[in-house]
Each structure stands twice: as C-alpha cells, then as structure tokens.
Amino acid sequence: MTADDILDGLELAVIEYDPAAAAHWAQQAVAQQIDPITALAALTEAIREVGEGFGCGELFLPDLIAAAEAMAAATAILEAEVAQRGLHRQGLGVVVIGTVFGDIHDIGKNMVATLLSAAGFTVHDLGINVRAEAFVAAVTTYNAQVLALSALLTTTAPEQKKVIDLLTAANLRQQVKVIVGGGGITADFAAAIGADGFDATAPGAVKLTKTLLAL
Amino acid sequence: MPRQGFRNRTPWQMLPEAQIDALHEGALRVLAEPGILFEDAWALAFLAQQGCTVDEASGRVRFPRQLVAACLAEAPKQFTLAAPNRANDLHLGGDRLYFTHSSGMQSIDLDTLEPRRPTRQEYIDCIRVLQALPHLDHLGCYPYFGFDDLPDVLAVPAGVALHMQYSDKHQITACSNDAELFTFQMAQALGQEIAGTIGSSPPLTWSSAAVASARRIVEAGYALTTVDGSMMGGTGPATVPGSVIVSTAEHLAMVVLAQCLRPGQRMLIGHFSAPLNMRSGSPAFGQIGSSLNNAMFNQLWRRYGLPLSNGSPGYVNAKGIEFQAGYEKGMAAIAAALSGVNSMLLHLGVANELTAHPVQAILDDDIAGMVGRFISGEEMSEETLAVALIQAVGPIPGHYLNQAHTRKWWRKEQFTGATADTQTYAEWQEGGKKTAFDHARARFASILAAPEQRFTTPTQDAELERILQEARRYFEKRI
Numbered sequence: 018m019t020a021d022d023i024l025d026g027l028e029l030a031v032i033e034y035d036p037a038a039a040a041h042w043a044q045q046a047v048a049q050q051i052d053p054i055t056a057l058a059a060l061t062e063a064i065r066e067v068g069e070g071f072g073c074g075e076l077f078l079p080d081l082i083a084a085a086e087a088m089a090a091a092t093a094i095l096e097a098e099v100a101q102r103g104l105h106r107q108g109l110g111v112v113v114i115g116t117v118f119g120d121i122h123d124i125g126k127n128m129v130a131t132l133l134s135a136a137g138f139t140v141h142d143l144g145i146n147v148r149a150e151a152f153v154a155a156v157t158t159y160n161a162q163v164l165a166l167s168a169l170l171t172t173t174a175p176e177q178k179k180v181i182d183l184l185t186a187a188n189l190r191q192q193v194k195v196i197v198g199g200g201g202i203t204a205d206f207a208a209a210i211g212a213d214g215f216d217a218t219a220p221g222a223v224k225l226t227k228t229l230l231a232l
Numbered sequence: 233m234p235r236q237g238f239r240n241r242t243p244w245q246m247l248p249e250a251q252i253d254a255l256h257e258g259a260l261r262v263l264a265e266p267g268i269l270f271e272d273a274w275a276l277a278f279l280a281q282q283g284c285t286v287d288e289a290s291g292r293v294r295f296p297r298q299l300v301a302a303c304l305a306e307a308p309k310q311f312t313l314a315a316p317n318r319a320n321d322l323h324l325g326g327d328r329l330y331f332t333h334s335s336g337m338q339s340i341d342l343d344t345l346e347p348r349r350p351t352r353q354e355y356i357d358c359i360r361v362l363q364a365l366p367h368l369d370h371l372g373c374y375p376y377f378g379f380d381d382l383p384d385v386l387a388v389p390a391g392v393a394l395h396m397q398y399s400d401k402h403q404i405t406a407c408s409n410d411a412e413l414f415t416f417q418m419a420q421a422l423g424q425e426i427a428g429t430i431g432s433s434p435p436l437t438w439s440s441a442a443v444a445s446a447r448r449i450v451e452a453g454y455a456l457t458t459v460d461g462s463m464m465g466g467t468g469p470a471t472v473p474g475s476v477i478v479s480t481a482e483h484l485a486m487v488v489l490a491q492c493l494r495p496g497q498r499m500l501i502g503h504f505s506a507p508l509n510m511r512s513g514s515p516a517f518g519q520i521g522s523s524l525n526n527a528m529f530n531q532l533w534r535r536y537g538l539p540l541s542n543g544s545p546g547y548v549n550a551k552g553i554e555f556q557a558g559y560e561k562g563m564a565a566i567a568a569a570l571s572g573v574n575s576m577l578l579h580l581g582v583a584n585e586l587t588a589h590p591v592q593a594i595l596d597d598d599i600a601g602m603v604g605r606f607i608s609g610e611e612m613s614e615e616t617l618a619v620a621l622i623q624a625v626g627p628i629p630g631h632y633l634n635q636a637h638t639r640k641w642w643r644k645e646q647f648t649g650a651t652a653d654t655q656t657y658a659e660w661q662e663g664g665k666k667t668a669f670d671h672a673r674a675r676f677a678s679i680l681a682a683p684e685q686r687f688t689t690p691t692q693d694a695e696l697e698r699i700l701q702e703a704r705r706y707f708e709k710r711i
Contacts, residue, residue, distance in 0.1 A: 034636070034639065077642070078633055079633050079634070079635070079638040079639045079642060080639060082633040082634045083633075083634050083635075083636070083639060086634050121628050121629065123629070123631075124631070124633060127633075145629060216658070217656050217657065217658035217659075218656050218658060218659060221658065
C-alpha cells in the first residue's frame, strides 16, 4: 500500500460519507508514518469538493453533514498525531464554533463548521449547549482568530452577548472576531450585542469570516 | 418501456357505489329517451343496423342497454400509443397519470398581458418548451390556433407538422374540418402514430363533421379521443350530476358507434365540462365546479374502465400568469388526479381558451410534479417505517441528517419545483427578490438558448411541406 493509496482512501471516505473507512485510512496513515498534515490536507480537499457541490446545488444537507462526520472521524486521529509530533498545521485561520448554552440545535452550526473546513480553516467544534466559559477557554487554548456562536432560539440568543461580555472581561475581545448566527438572530441584534458580524446562511458565514480576516 | 408518468393506486371515491349506479342509470335512460342526435345520415343507418332505434326524420338515435353494455365491454381498458421516440410511448389506462397541455387562440405579451397572434417562430419555441418539460408526457392539440398570416383552417395540419419536426413525444391532435385528411397523411408518411380527437356538440348531439372524423380515425387504426363540453346551466344541467349524465350519454353513444365499427377500437374518453359564467355566458374555467364535475365523471367512468382524460385543469379564469392561475390549476389538477384520471390537460393555457404561453407551461410543470408526487402516495415497508433507525438515533443529540437512510430517501420523499423559490430570505433579497414567474422566464430563456433540435430529416420536411401545400389547395377550394 502506497502513501497515495492511503491519501486517496481518505478522500474517497469523505466523498462516500463513510466514517469507518475514514478512520481506517487515518490509522493507516499514522501506521505508515505519512505526514499527518498532508493527510489532513487530503481530507480538506475532499470536504472542499463536497462544499462546492453543496454551493452549486448538486449536493444537499445530508451529504454535507455525512461528509463532515466522515472527515471528523479521520481528523481526530490525525490531529492527535499532529500533536504527538509537535507539528503546526497551516490553514486560513483557526475558528472555534459551537451552539450556545441552553440551545441544543446543531444543524446550522454543523453546516457552517463544515463549509469553513472546506474553505481551509481549522475548525474546533465545541458542540451544543456550550457554556460561555468554555467558549472563552477554547479561544485561548486554540488561539482562535474567529469565534462563531450559534443560537436557534430567541430565548438563547442573549447567551451570545454573555459570551462576548465574558471575552471582554477576560481581555480577549480584541484578539478574536466574533460572528453570530442562527434562526433567531438578525444583523441588528448582532450589532447590538457587539458582534463583529452576522450572516443568515452557512456560505455567507464563510464569506464573512474571510472578510473579517481580510483573506 | 412507456413513459412512467405517475401512478395513482388508490383513487379517491367521491360517491358511494349506489350514487354511481344512479349516474349510470341516468345516462342509460337519456340514451333511451330522448336519445342522441346524430346529424349524419351514415351514422343513422349504421346505428340502426346495430340494433338502435333510429328516427330518421329527427336524427334521434335511441340506444338499447344491452348494446351499450356490450360495446363498453368491447372497448380496450388499457392500450399503448406509440411515440416517435419509443421511450415516450404512452400506456393509457389503469392507474397511470400523464400530463399534457391545453391551448390558446393567441399568445400573450408577458409584460403588458395583451393577447397577440404568435409568430411561427414563437409557435416552434412553444413546442420546444413542451418537448423539454419533464412532466409534459405528450403533445395535445395546437398549442396556438395558428400563427403569422396562416389561414385558420390550416392551423391543425401546420401545427401537427411542427410537432413532428420539433418533438418526439406522442401527439393527440384535433380532427375537424377535414384536417385529418392531411394530418393522417403526415403521420403515415413519417411512419408515426397519432391519435385523433373529436368533440360532441352538447347537449346530446354528434355533428356530421365529428362522425366523419371518427370514421377516418377508426379506419386509419388510430386511437379515438372523444371530448364532451357541456357548460353547466347552458348546454347541460346546472347540477354536477346532471351535467355528468349528459356528457356520459354523449360518450356512450360514440363508444357504441366506434366499437360497432371496429370492435376493440382504442378510445380515450375526454371530459371537458365547466360551470357557465352566469354574467358573461362564457365557460367559468377554474371554478371548483369543474373539479367536482371531473371527480364525479372520473369515478363513474372508472367503473366502465376506459382510459380517461380531463381537459378543464388546463384552462383558467385568470388573465395573467399569477396567483389566481396557480390556485385554479393546482386545485383542478389535484382533484382530477386524485379521482383517477389517466391524462390531464394542464400546461400552457393562460386565460380561458384565449391565450397560452410557454412560461405558464413551465410553471404548470411544477404543479404536475407536485400533484404527481402526491398521488404516488407512500411506500410502506420496514425501511420507510424506520423504527429500527428511530431506535438507533434516539432523542437529542441524535438526528437524522447524518444517516444513510436520509440520503437514500429524502429526494424520493420530497418534490421541489424547478421554479419554486427555496432560498433563504437573505439569499432571496441578495438575488434580486425573484418570484416563481422570474424563475420561469429564466428557464424559458435557458430552454430556448439550447441548440434547436429537429426530429425530422430534410426529406421528411419536404414531404410534410408537400402535404401542407395539398391541404392549402384543398381548403382554398372549399373557401
């Protein structure tokens, strides 16, 4: 088995929405001592293809989410290897993303995370129902340039302000751009709570992120 | 393999069987008294030979019940209509539903809504759109009642020739004023099958021209489509059941004539009734009365088993391509489809029979897709019940977007119209706030931007032109 076989296997596993295969090829990559950064790049290329398919209407949400899950299965293994080797991964930037505390909806958040990954960002997804303190800690841990906060419900939207206030209190507000989104969020609300940006769609969130980072 | 169309395995039963009995009995009583007027000496003599009671002086023909029953039994319940492209063959009858188009005297300016006579190129463009639409299963009569300075009497032969040149779908064409003398020549010259349509003259009358056309269709071996057209309160009773009885009696009379002339003759029974607009005297297409009429008629004729067509869904009271046209067509289409019709005119008509436009047809194709999806119903299986999946996913944080089951099934379960706006509000704003009408206009332009496809050879074109010239000379002499 050559390195190319393994990299092709990783790409194919994402395109065919197969988390088990993705994990298998990631383990093969580690076993064969393939550069984990190169293996992660193969995954990024695959998710970029899926993202493009989604953007032009050929693929849909189930494809996007399934591809993202396959990618995540491999990424966990490869990122552990990156850490093990003390390597540093170059990308467009580091994004921390999650759904705020009290809210357990993650479809929109997952879409944004997937498309950001596809665009070349390193995305750390904290999941759902994330406390403000956890967001602030993750910004520091991952040295994030962008923090993306999702809230579907109008009742949980104020939690986004709480996160921003906590960033300010921790003197981290100037080092990270905060973008907000979700069904109950509007541009006016985003401005009112001091966010750096808002977009109603996942592709729009990617554009917004690039704009904020002047990419 | 014929076109798949859509399948309606469990048609809606509007009436209990006893009330269907009453409709059937009513039609038989009308066939016995007052009978049907045949304005045709040959038909009177022929039907007398078959056992009907004929009053030559009045032209009335009275039909014995046994003869009607025998002829209904003789008529094929399902049959195939061959298309130039055999992948477009139609298998009419049973539980299958196909869509076709209505027509208009004129085209319409999309910006001013002013009717105007189409050019020949616009006529061709219209056929190209009908050819391209996925849910438009076969071509019908026209789409416009002429173009440019073409004499009206040549509209049918000229239209049939253009259908042959620009489409490989089956065409069911109008037969009137001897047009079939030439359209059948065209079909034979190209080795194609077409079906012929004749119309009754309600109430309870078949004209000499219709009988002559019926004989030619039967003798040519083509399928015969009979179309009624009683206007409720005008040329038929104001009540739906009474109107259905008048229409049914007219069809049954022609079933007897056709089946006696050629046992096993393929027939498509076309229903085209509407309430009468009691202010203007014009047909009130688009009214819910038309849908009730179709549903009742379809249920009665499903008992007889002959393939059925409904015409009224293709015509509306709306004057433009707008909300009223959408709800009138949508309501009519779903009612006709649910009640088990096999072919339905839906696409193209804009304002009654006055105007038609391919942009309307593009929008109508989405209605056809939605209606077809609805009547197709649901597959019930372990996989669609998905109990094992529901158990595996469980409550939150479980979800279904990441499931292979979702990727396998969601497209089949959903139907999204090609012209329907499905964007988010923000995308819609950024995209110029386009409506379905805007999307349909864009699709119209896109279809016409594709290379023009011809389905005839230069030799066949020359033969069609020769027959058209022959028709022109024939009709010039008659005029």
